[in-house]
Amino acid sequence: MEHARIFIAIALSFLIFLMWDFFFTPKTPPQKSAPATTESQKEQEKQTAETPYEQPPERPSTVPAAVPDTPAIAEATPARSITVESPLYTARISTRDAAITSFVLKNFRETVAEDSPLKELVAPGLPSGTVLVGFQNGSLPELKNAVFSVDREDDSVQVSGKSDQLTFTWVSPGGVVVEKQYIFSNESYLVGLNLTVKNGSSQPVQDQMYLALQQKKQAEKSVYGFTGPSALINNSLERVDLDDIDEQNSFAGTIRWIALEKRYFMSSIVAKSPIEASMAIRLVGETLFENRMVMSDTAYRPGTQQTVGYTLFFGPKSLTLLRGFDNGLAKAINFGWFDFLAKPCLWLMNFIYNHLIPNYGVAIIILTLLTKGLLWPLGTKSYKSMSQMKKLQPLIQEIKEKYGGDRKKVNEETMKLYKTYKINPLGGCLPMLVQLPVFFALYRMLYEAIELRHAPFFGWINDLSAPDRLFEFGFSVPFMQPPYGIPVLTLVMGASMLLQQKMSPPMGDPTQAKMMMLMPVVFTVIFINFSSGLVLYWLVNNIISMAQQYYTTHKYT
Helix, strand or coil, X not given: CHHHHHHHHHHHHHHHHHHHHHHCCCCCCCCCCCCCCCHHHHHHHHCCCCCCCCCCCCCCEECCCCCCCCCCCCCCCCCCEEEEECCCEEEEEECECCCEEEEEEEEEECCCCCCCCEEECCCCCCCCCECEEEECCCCCHHHCCCECEECCCCCEEECCCCEEEEEEEEECCCCEEEEEEEEXXXXXXXXXXXXXXXXXXXXXXXXXXXXXXXXXXXCCXXXXXXXXXXXXXXXXXXXCCHHHCCCCCEEEEEEEEEEEECCCEEEEEEEEEEEEEEEEEEEECCCEEEEEEEECCEEECCCEEEEEEEEEEEEEXXXXXXXXXXXXXXXXXCCHXXXXXXXXXXXXXXXXXXXXXXCHHHHHHHHHHHHHHHXXXXXXXXXXXXXXXXXXXXXXXXXXXXXXXCHHHHHHHHHHHHHHCCCCCCCCCHHHHHHHHHHHHHHHHHHHCHHHCCCCCECCECCCCXXXXXXXXXXXXXXXXXXXXXXXXXXXXXXXXXXXXXHCCCCCCHHHHHHHHHXXXXXXXHHCCCCHHHHHHHHHHHHHHHHHHHHHHHHCC
């Protein structure tokens, strides 16, 4: 039957969508190079945007031209590590490269276990840490792995008042001074960063300064949300799959920020105002990759200094948090094709949690009830059409027996039958098709929302962002990711799909009927590694759909 084929096509389309999202991540189209930077744009890059912190000079100012007597610090000089404590994080900064070597969030843990260590955003074992400064064309080769001096004698800093700062200074053999000043806030994950270059030599320095974030490559590629380098370029989010950087690893334009993203957290370098620059991505050996913000070519004349201000962000990918910064970081939260639907659903789920019931599992159930309520008329129309089609099954079977293998005649007589009884053969499928964007939006939102990370529901479901597992086996299970256990919620969801399939009108074609009966098994295998929050949504949606189908079918029978 034609409507059966359409129904199968919809189911297969949905399955393909899940499989595609499961195995692939979006490709990033190549960017055209930005036009040459004007003098006014260069001047803008040299200025520090207005911030609550102490302002550096807005224009190049004269510094003593004499070369300092202090020689460049030898590479063999031992590096110190300065620990910075704030109510939100503990950061460590090494005097080698003045780089951040650790950034631990005090409000998040690595796992759901009570004795789990706090969440570390800088992977241990990075050779130089992250937030590295350098020159693209190697004007100051000694800057790599250089040991900076710091304006503190103590190795521990407790952020007092609203903010505190650390200033790291390095002097090249020729007298060029590079200064990195970090400004820490007591109330925010944002960290100010002022970069100053003082040319105390007798020679001009002309090069492209860059700031770089480094991260370890994951052993296994993320199969759901995005993980890797990204940037906001020309007010558009650009994400780059590491598998594609051989083809496209440089993106030029008006840049607001660059970042390294994970499922729930990100580290980012934010320009105080959009600047003409480029994002350059490169692999560092076999285990690391680097995302650079490369500034426009700048001349540092002898006897002058230039300061540029930035903001660093090391923290959770919370839409509520990032929207409060007004620096474009909120655009890093992107739920794919149906982002415009997913974000209102996220807001509604948080509203339910914050104002009604402080349990995200219950919030997901209420959210599902509300969305099904909005889509109830479409569901009723679909199930009503299915019920009417079910009544015609005996007549359609007679037509098939009468005309045998004459497929054209069977289709003509079947269409006449639909016209006689005023039934639209697509009536059961089109309403379902309209509902799919909502399902897809919720699917992405429930997987990537940090609110569900380590959020308990009840019983053994103590983390709605992880697959549900009752007990733990001492052996691996095919198709299942660790931990290995009984996926109770997923099995119940699969059973609900099977029951819902049995409630649907039987299909005349035995092959099509077998395909549809196989769908619950396929979905169960796919969902076995999905987060329990997503499985909970799908289960509740199936239960409500079955109730609606039962009610509608009996009402119009």
